[in-house]
Amino acid sequence: MDTNPALPGRSLAGPRTVYNSDHEMFRDQVRRFFEKHIVPFHRQWERDGIVPRSVWLEAGSAGLLCPMLSEEYGGAGADFGYSAIIIEEIARTNCTGPGFPLHSDIVVPYIADLATEQRKRDWLPGMARGEIIGAIAMTEPGMGSDLKAMRTTARREGDEYVISGSKTFISNGQLADLVIVCAKTDPSAGRKGISLICVPADAPGFTKGRNLEKIGLHAQDTSELFFEDVRVPVANLLGEENKGFNYLIRNLPQERLVIAVRAAMGMEVMLEKTVAYTKERQAFGQPVIDFQHNRFKLADAKAQATMFRVFADHCLALHLRGELTVELAATAKLLGAEMQNRLFDDFLQLHGGYGYMAEYEIGRAWADARIGRIYGGSSEIMREIIGRTL
Helix, strand or coil, rough: CCCCCCCEEECCCCCCCCCCCHHHHHHHHHHHHHHHCCCHHHHHHHHHCCCCCHHHHHHHHHHCCCCCCCCCHCCCCCCCHHHHHHHHHHHHHHCCCCCHHHHHHHHHHHHHHHHHHHHHHHHHHHHHHCCCEEEECCCCCCCCCCCCHCCEEEECCCCCEEEEEEEEECCCCCCCCEEEEEEEEEEHHHHHHHHEEEEEEECEEEEEECCCCCCCCCCCCEEEEEEEEEEEEEEEEEEECHHHHHHHHHHHHHHHHHHHHHHHHHHHHHHHHHHHHHCEECCCCCHHCHHHHHHHHHHHHHHHHHHEEEHHHHHHHHCCCCCCCHHHHHHHHHHHHHHHHHHHHHHHHHHHHHCCCCCCHHHHHHHHHHHHHCCCCHHHHHHHHCCCCC
């Protein structure tokens, strides 16, 4: 059997047992979709700074959005393995623009688990079809990972919440039709006073700022959001008032696993491409890979990527059984993001000056990967989470 790690069912560590035959059939479907609808256009989307809304509708029609959502609300009722395959295909193609995982695996689960029955029926079928694009707004200017410092408030007036404040670095921010806003409903209670409230994009007083310029992820829209006395029904509250922090903590392991799964595939694919490049590229009359230093660099990279693949698949298997802990998810996110950045830097160096050119994939992947050490909780926060268990 071909040992190409980019092939379905294979990795650097050999056959992957975390997926079954149905998963791999779905991978074929996802791969065909990406090759037809995304890969040929992604460079233009990077120049545009946004992915066309039509792509979301095509993805919804093809069953690539919200695969874990129950069939009752328009999903497939599948397990997280199907979402992981979509994440891996994003990493394999380095087509980082479509914010499908954020929408399907981070935003939608909050609504499916916590919204009222009527709101589920109002929003979820449209989210599965790609008609309603979701985002979650946690970060604020100057806040970073410190949720206690959140200044956005939501005060209750009768049957409405009145939301005031601002958010920044919000992925899917320009395209979003529905935003889960983290706000203080009890400002005196710190983290214990946070609630999650859904705000439609057409709510009066809700405005979107500019599409932020980033050093990577150029095709993914990222925005500032502003709320000036935005009124929404109390029915838009997710779960219970002042329980938002608990809900965030409960869902963060899956968010961090998303980042780890993407890192594992990214490392394998970029290693494969770098090996191919160093075999072709000549320096001083011989292929670049024939220099022992370069060959050792690639050998180290293969050993590390192989090790992380085994661990990432272990964490994925645990999550499929509902057994992934906060600590292990933080470990996977920390190791994956740090290793990916380190190896991608080595791969870029092995490409020489061409690695710094935007038309070479490694340069774009290197810039895109840098956010992995920051979003979903910075590497420093991951170390703090792990350190508390010592």
